[in-house]
Amino acid sequence: EGQLQESGGGVVQPGxxxxxxxxxxxxxxxxxxxxxxxxxPGKGLEWVSGISWDSGTWGYGDFVKGRFTVSRDNGxxxxxLEMNSLRLEDTALYYCVTTGLSVADAFDLWGRGTAVIVxx
Amino acid sequence: xxxxxxxxxxLSASVGDRVAITCxxxxxINNFLAWYQQKPGRxxxxxxxxxxxxxxxxxxxxxxxxxxxxxxxxxxxxHPDDFATYYCQNYGSYSYTFGQGxxxxxx
Numbered sequence: 391e392g393q394l395q396e397s398g399g400g401v402v403q404p405g406x407x408x409x410x411x412x413x414x415x416x417x418x419x420x421x422x423x424x425x426x427x428x429x430x431p432g433k434g435l436e437w438v439s440g441i442s443w444d445s446g447t448w449g450y451g452d453f454v455k456g457r458f459t460v461s462r463d464n465g466x467x468x469x470x471l472e473m474n475s476l477r478l479e480d481t482a483l484y485y486c487v488t489t490g491l492s493v494a495d496a497f498d499l500w501g502r503g504t505a506v507i508v509x510x
Numbered sequence: 511x512x513x514x515x516x517x518x519x520x521l522s523a524s525v526g527d528r529v530a531i532t533c534x535x536x537x538x539i540n541n542f543l544a545w546y547q548q549k550p551g552r553x554x555x556x557x558x559x560x561x562x563x564x565x566x567x568x569x570x571x572x573x574x575x576x577x578x579x580x581x582x583x584x585x586x587x588x589h590p591d592d593f594a595t596y597y598c599q600n601y602g603s604y605s606y607t608f609g610q611g612x613x614x615x616x617x
Contacts, residue, residue, distance in 0.1 A: 435611075440606075494601060496559040501553065
């Protein structure tokens with residue numbers, strides 16, 4: 391069964407930057423679309439960003455406004471999210487997820503998440 | 511943007527009960543609707559995709575129905591393990607919107 395392991399979260403000041411990583415095992419990473427989803431503790435779920443299997447297409451939630459960049463390295467079975475100009479409201483648990491072969495599908499496999507805390 | 515509205519926000523029920531959670535989309539989303547279950551401290555788990563397709567390993571007491579703008583998740587015969595928060599989600603190409611969640615509590 392596939393596994394996704396996020397890392398890179400931490401505490402950062404407003405305006406700062408972080409780079410999240412997700413390493414995947416147990417499935418053919420370079421065939422799968424990948425995404426980041428976040429959740430404020432005790433609150434709902436929000437899609438952050440996604441990227442196709444070949445990095446040919448990608449997208450972001452409206453709130454990103456050019457601050458985040460998603461990328462992947464199929465040779466390393468890894469997904470990344472570069473986050474800049476972080477705001478207090480970006481504080482959340484960030485999950486790495488996959489939609490399988492298609493970008494436009496349900497999120498069928500989730501990591502355990504990495505916590506991002508933006509605080510002064 | 512498509513909005514997804516779940517009701518109720520909280521649902522109290524007993525083991526063995528049959529319960530239904532409704533999800534309404536602000537526009538026609540055909541059957542691009544998924545349901546997730548989330549327990550405290552855990553990642554969400556996909557239960558149903560394409561409005562009614564049960565994921566492998568999900569108990570048959572879970573079922574989904576609907577199309578267009580109105581969808582329902584039904585749990586027939588609640589087990590103790592089913593008390594959790596449930597989310598609906600519309601999905602499309604780089605457009606994914608979740609409902610606000612329904613917390614299913616033990617009465």
